[in-house]
Amino acid sequence: MKKFKPGKLLLYVILILYAVVTLIPFLWALGSSFKTLGEIVSGSINFFPKEFTFDNYKQIFLEQKLFPRWLFNSLFIGVAGTLLNLLFNSMAGYALARLSFPGKKPLFILILAILMIPAQVTMIPNYLILKEFGWLNTYQGMIIPAMINVTFIFMMRQFFINFPKELEEAAEIDGLNRFGVFFRIVLPLAKPALAAQAIFVFMGFWNDFMRPLIIMSDPTMFTLPLGLNTFKGQYISYWNYIMAASMVFTLPVLLLYGFFNRYFIKGISFTGGK
């Protein structure tokens, strides 16, 4: 037993050191978001502000008129996009797993093939198509093209293939039609898979930088990542504001993570090729 101790100690040292390396940028940003500009400029390396202030947060919400709007845009696009993805990816996954219709196999192969195509290939034509539709600088321009996700269609198909058929058959005998079975029996039982999917899809929308950069040129339609970037240009030496804005941006995802921690890990191990 004693022989193991130095090894264990070494493990703890590695783990704690890496935890510190991970946390420092966050703590540094958080601490700075409560510092006065004077302390920021002085270049002190205190993690805790000498003079604790909420002014930076007040400033970004009150003076920067567009900031609440960017927050709303991000939330709206993220929530609407996620709900549509949950519904449509499940429907497609269910059809590919359970229903038979002509063209199902080639369609499935096509979906697998699309998984491998990088977004940059479709980026330019998509811009031109959205322009043609008059969807630049609109919510639908951000949401509709991304309201399905082939990765999660594939994931839902795998999930429904392993789903017990007996339940559906029993519900059908009780007089539910296909859509009733799907919405009232199948979807409620798919909650764990839907939760994992919801987190990843929402984070995808929330953190997306390139698509809004291309689609949104009107500052009132910016999402937070874009807004933050222009903010940086505008307040180039006001790092206290920039850090406060960054913290506001990060909080919703941290809350989401706190609530759904177990689904996160499950979702990842699911995509881990098992």
Next chain:
Amino acid sequence: MSNRNFSKAKAREAGQGYVFMSPTLLVLLLFIIGPILYAIFLAFHKVQLLGAADFQYVGFDNFTKIMNDEKAKIALWNTFKYVIIVVPVQTILALVLAATLNAGIKGQKFFRIIYFLPTLTSSAVLTLIFMWMYNQNGLFNKFLSIFGLPGYNWIGDPSIALNAIMMMNIWSTAPFYMVIYLAALQDIPESLYEAAELDGANVFQKFLFITVPNLRPVTSFVVIMGLIGTFQLFDQSYIFSGGSGGPNNSTLTVVLLIYQYAFKSMGTMGYAAAIAFALAIVILIATLIQRKFSKEESLY
């Protein structure tokens, strides 16, 4: 009679299938398949976007132009350097972290939660936090000066800027792959380790001769995901350099170049589409090579 009922049921099921698939089919056609075909068309044309779009057929010109484009060469070289360094480092770091976390230590969950933070946080936020820490007067240089080391101009020095992005991204993506490794580690049978212990293997031997070989399929997955991700580096370069790829093109990546040619300079949209295709092919070849390697390895 029963045959007709049967085919009726079949037709109904097919109809239901298409109803369930309809949103997906719509998006696939309009925003994925259509655009792929459109991209092929664009890659062979010179595109003018003033008022009504104007397309002029130029054959393979866009593709041959890539060979003589100095900026494209720089972007490709930067991206290549980035991939070659970041993918192995983040993979090894993820593996070591996962193995350490899996060694039956108390507080495993706690560490896992902390390690996962950077993966959750948006690239825009992380880049801004790091840009501030990379400041001339920032935390990194302060830290170096504690040890009497000279500071760097992390953002402004062309010989350092790309390295600064590499450090940041290794830090932020390694934990994601660590979680994938952690899941896979649960599947290695305990009996293998017990047998090795009986043979007198120490911790490092167990890691090298049991853990690493058993994780080979997952490593292959992690490396492929890493390749795809690193080849597409964009957000960090864009924010770091304010969209320019500077200083002195040192953070110019292939995707940033595609963005610039497509949306920032006139008449080069078709050329940008051609570079996007070239990138897709490079990624495809890289993953195929990786697959080939990992298959040959698993023969042993």
